[in-house]
Amino acid sequence: MKRLCLLLTLPLFPLLSTNAHAASADARPALRASTCSVRGLMDDIRRGLGSGSPSYQRYLRTLLREAAVTLPDAELRDAFARETEPVMAEHLAAALVARAEREADTQSMDVVAQRALHDADPAVRAATLRAMRRTGALERTGDLYERMVRDESPQVRQEAATNLIEDNAHVYAGQYGPAADTAVTAAVASTDPAVTARILDNLSTEKISAESADRITSLLRSDDASVRKAAVNALGGVPAEQMQGARESLLAMYREETDDGVRKALLQSVAQLGFEGAIPDLQRLRAMDPRLAQEADAWIQVLGMGLQEWSLLLREKQRLQQAP
Amino acid sequence: MTPESLHRSSAPAPGRRVPKALAWLAGAALLVGGVALLSSRGGDGASSDAEAGGTAAASREAASGGRDHGGRAGAGGTHDEEPPPPRFDDAVCWRELERFDAAVTLENFRAWAAPLLASGDSLVADYLAGRLTELIGQDPGRASEVLSWARTAGPDEFDVLLTALRGSEAVHHAQVATQLLAQGMDATLDGGRRAGLLSALDTQKRFEPAALDTLTSFAKDPVSGEAGWAATRTIARVMKRDFEAKGNAAPYMDALLTIGTESPDEQIRYLALSTPMHATPVLDERTRAQYAKVLTQEGSPDGREAAAHNLSISGDNQQVLELFAQAFAREKETCVRWALFRFAARASGREALPVMANMAMADPRFQPIYQIFEQLYASGLHDFVRLWNSLPDQDPFGCLVGHD
Numbered sequence: 001m002k003r004l005c006l007l008l009t010l011p012l013f014p015l016l017s018t019n020a021h022a023a024s025a026d027a028r029p030a031l032r033a034s035t036c037s038v039r040g041l042m043d044d045i046r047r048g049l050g051s052g053s054p055s056y057q058r059y060l061r062t063l064l065r066e067a068a069v070t071l072p073d074a075e076l077r078d079a080f081a082r083e084t085e086p087v088m089a090e091h092l093a094a095a096l097v098a099r100a101e102r103e104a105d106t107q108s109m110d111v112v113a114q115r116a117l118h119d120a121d122p123a124v125r126a127a128t129l130r131a132m133r134r135t136g137a138l139e140r141t142g143d144l145y146e147r148m149v150r151d152e153s154p155q156v157r158q159e160a161a162t163n164l165i166e167d168n169a170h171v172y173a174g175q176y177g178p179a180a181d182t183a184v185t186a187a188v189a190s191t192d193p194a195v196t197a198r199i200l201d202n203l204s205t206e207k208i209s210a211e212s213a214d215r216i217t218s219l220l221r222s223d224d225a226s227v228r229k230a231a232v233n234a235l236g237g238v239p240a241e242q243m244q245g246a247r248e249s250l251l252a253m254y255r256e257e258t259d260d261g262v263r264k265a266l267l268q269s270v271a272q273l274g275f276e277g278a279i280p281d282l283q284r285l286r287a288m289d290p291r292l293a294q295e296a297d298a299w300i301q302v303l304g305m306g307l308q309e310w311s312l313l314l315r316e317k318q319r320l321q322q323a324p
Numbered sequence: 325m326t327p328e329s330l331h332r333s334s335a336p337a338p339g340r341r342v343p344k345a346l347a348w349l350a351g352a353a354l355l356v357g358g359v360a361l362l363s364s365r366g367g368d369g370a371s372s373d374a375e376a377g378g379t380a381a382a383s384r385e386a387a388s389g390g391r392d393h394g395g396r397a398g399a400g401g402t403h404d405e406e407p408p409p410p411r412f413d414d415a416v417c418w419r420e421l422e423r424f425d426a427a428v429t430l431e432n433f434r435a436w437a438a439p440l441l442a443s444g445d446s447l448v449a450d451y452l453a454g455r456l457t458e459l460i461g462q463d464p465g466r467a468s469e470v471l472s473w474a475r476t477a478g479p480d481e482f483d484v485l486l487t488a489l490r491g492s493e494a495v496h497h498a499q500v501a502t503q504l505l506a507q508g509m510d511a512t513l514d515g516g517r518r519a520g521l522l523s524a525l526d527t528q529k530r531f532e533p534a535a536l537d538t539l540t541s542f543a544k545d546p547v548s549g550e551a552g553w554a555a556t557r558t559i560a561r562v563m564k565r566d567f568e569a570k571g572n573a574a575p576y577m578d579a580l581l582t583i584g585t586e587s588p589d590e591q592i593r594y595l596a597l598s599t600p601m602h603a604t605p606v607l608d609e610r611t612r613a614q615y616a617k618v619l620t621q622e623g624s625p626d627g628r629e630a631a632a633h634n635l636s637i638s639g640d641n642q643q644v645l646e647l648f649a650q651a652f653a654r655e656k657e658t659c660v661r662w663a664l665f666r667f668a669a670r671a672s673g674r675e676a677l678p679v680m681a682n683m684a685m686a687d688p689r690f691q692p693i694y695q696i697f698e699q700l701y702a703s704g705l706h707d708f709v710r711l712w713n714s715l716p717d718q719d720p721f722g723c724l725v726g727h728d
Contacts, residue, residue: 034417051425053458055455059448070414104412274706307637308706311604
């Protein structure tokens with residue numbers, strides 16, 4: 001009988017325990033403002049990774065970056081040096097980058113860059129690179145990107161490419177020549193065609209130097225069609241001083257080019273370099289390859305609208321081709 | 325406010341090293357000649373700092389005068405002095421926020437969030453708005469409940485509630501959008517609250533004709549004030565989204581032109597006239613004619629500049645050049661003349677040179693600038709952006725930044 005009673009009462013304990021926990025969870029949390037510490041923040045972030053709330057995770061990430069400038073420097077660096085889990089290393093690297101960005105620490109960017117270059121784990125190298133994304137790191141890290149695009153890990157190389165693309169687009173709005181030049185140098189230095197093509201396909205070359213334009217031109221001879229196509233795209237947007245050279249290189253290339261995609265890109269870049277002045281060139285290219293006559297005609301029609309900005313011409317061409 | 329004035333949240337915070345990045349963004353803004361979509365006339369409870377390209381933290385710091393206080397020599401400092409090392413305020417970490425996050429519900433949100441809101445910690449306020457957006461989800465009933473709280477909420481809570489609603493999936497539900505609009509039209513609420521409600525509609529994908537009519541009639545009403553300004557900005561933002569997604573600009577352009585010509589409030593008129601430049605639709609004949617009227621009849625120079633900007637993307641370049649030539653001859657304001665001059669090039673490229681030459685004959689201050697344009701076109705340039713980037717001085721008359 002005693003045993004029966006015990007058996008009957010046993011299941012009650014977990015129920016009671018759950019109810020007690022539920023009651024505690026329903027109770028209003030005793031929210032209190034406190035001083036931030038490296039350890040406390042890292043614990044919060046580690047536990048927060050399991051939270052179902054993206055807002056909470058975003059808050060913790062932002063909080064660490066905001067708090068970074070007043071956290072003890074040595075403690076932060078030690079935590080970063082010891083951390084081997086990529087996601088946590090990324091948070092700590094972002095905090096160190098934030099310190100450098102706000103001039104709280106002149107050396108912390110180097111610490112992050114060295115880890116990106118030398119950590120044995122490619123996932124940590126990739127994570128550390130992500131921590132530098134959409135910041136001014138590109139201006140403070142010398143030849144880091146030239147080296148990162150040659151990393152043995154494809155993931156790391158792609159992260160480096162993403163940084164170069166996003167920094168140029170979102171931090172510098174495509175308007176800062178040295179940042180674009182850094183991206184071009186890295187694109188040319190890479191031996192991974194996917195990386196080279198991706199950078200050049202997504203970079204504004206509006207403010208690049210003559211040296212960068214020459215480097216891109218050298219890629220027109222690449223064996224890889226995706227690289228040639230990206231180089232052609234990039235040359236379409238060069239500054240006024242490089243326009244004539246780019247135009248001549250592209251026109252000279254058209255006859256020998258065998259890839260349809262590259263030829264299409266050539267038509268577009270010739271249009272971008274010449275606007276309505278490119279119409280005679282496009283008519284000549286049209287005659288060389290009847291398969292692309294429709295594409296050439298579309299460009300000729302859009303350029304004839306007399307619009308004076310490339311973004312508007314691109315938009316109108318898209319509209320034209322979507323029209324029923 | 326001017327077409328070229330910079331949004332205050334774009335200004336770098338003291339001690340934060342992002343000047344180059346922002347300088348280039350500012351340069352891009354100069355080219356298009358306006359950032360009015362990003363500007364704010366007053367607190368509207370549902371701002372869109374994310375659209376300004378800066379981080380939320382940077383915006384907060386700029387708006388509050390900076391979290392950090394050092395970094396640069398202040399007034400009275402000399403250039404020889406070493407700038408003091410930057411000093412920063414401590415961030416706030418909240419005990420039990422993890423438990424808050426795990427257990428908060430729509431039912432207990434207001435009570436639980438109250439101490440966090442009362443602290444004035446802007447980071448945690450951003451979190452609360454995001455968390456509330458998650459709690460609302462796609463449920464129009466939950467969105468309606470949150471909206472009902474907004475009527476009586478204090479200013480800080482109101483901001484969180486409206487920011488949460490604005491970012492939610494449920495705000496796209498017709499029932500919620502209709503309620504937001506109806507509350508925004510409620511004359512018993514104060515202007516700031518109505519502005520916040522109407523601003524929360526700016527994430528809509530499109531406006532049906534009835535909603536657009538309501539917003540337009542309200543915005544041009546002489547007493548609409550701050551809320552009318554917010555309604556105008558909301559129309560412009562939705563137009564940009566609808567135009568980019570579906571190519572649909574005409575009804576919004578009509579609405580903005582109505583406000584831009586009929587509102588007695590100069591700031592609202594200017595906002596209505598300038599915001600289409602962000603969507604950059606090619607003007608049809610009727611819209612062109614309406615902007616031509618603005619160019620000759622608008623009393624505010626900023627409004628006339630905005631009209632010139634919009635007219636420079638037009639289906640009839642020759643007509644626009646003639647219009648600019650006539651307007652230049654009548655125009656007394658240097659900055660409007662400079663707008664007519666440069667936008668003639670944007671409208672017609674090198675074909676505008678004879679008209680620009682005549683402008684320079686009429687006003688000799690434009691002679692050296694004309695020669696630069698002539699040389700650039702002779703060098704083989706065709707497009708306006710490359711031409712603009714090649715100008716040695718993009719602001720020869722001090723018109724583009726801060727000429728209030």
